[in-house]
Amino acid sequence: MDTHRSPILIDYAKCSPCQGLICVGVCPLSVFEPGADGKPEPMDAASCTQCGVCAHLCPTKAITVNTRQTSKRQTMVTP
Numbered sequence: 001m002d003t004h005r006s007p008i009l010i011d012y013a014k015c016s017p018c019q020g021l022i023c024v025g026v027c028p029l030s031v032f033e034p035g036a037d038g039k040p041e042p043m044d045a046a047s048c049t050q051c052g053v054c055a056h057l058c059p060t061k062a063i064t065v066n067t068r069q070t071s072k073r074q075t076m077v078t079p
């Protein structure tokens with residue numbers, strides 16, 4: 001079913017693209033590569049750690065990162 005769902009969504013209508021392709025440059029995993037039209041393409045979405053940096057720094061808020069639903073269970077240790 002959705003075995004390879006990309007965690008990153010780019011709204012290309014909002015992507016100008018910006019000068020220097022900020023998202024391409026800031027991603028620590030080099031997930032994005034400039035596409036033929038000059039806009040970024042998530043070429044390696046499987047490596048995305050969903051850190052959210054690209055979405056945060058995109059000047060036009062064109063990127064949405066689906067954050068993983070981590071059910072962090074905190075165990076209270078009482079003495």
Ligand code: SF4
Pocket residue numbers: 008026027028029030031032047048049050051052053054055065
């Ligand atoms: S969320 Fe983080 S790892 Fe994923 S594409 Fe954006 S900057 Fe890269």
Ligand code: SF4
Pocket residue numbers: 010014015016017018019021022023024039040057058059060061062063
């Ligand atoms: S940071 Fe935003 S506007 Fe700039 S290239 Fe990436 S998606 Fe487009």
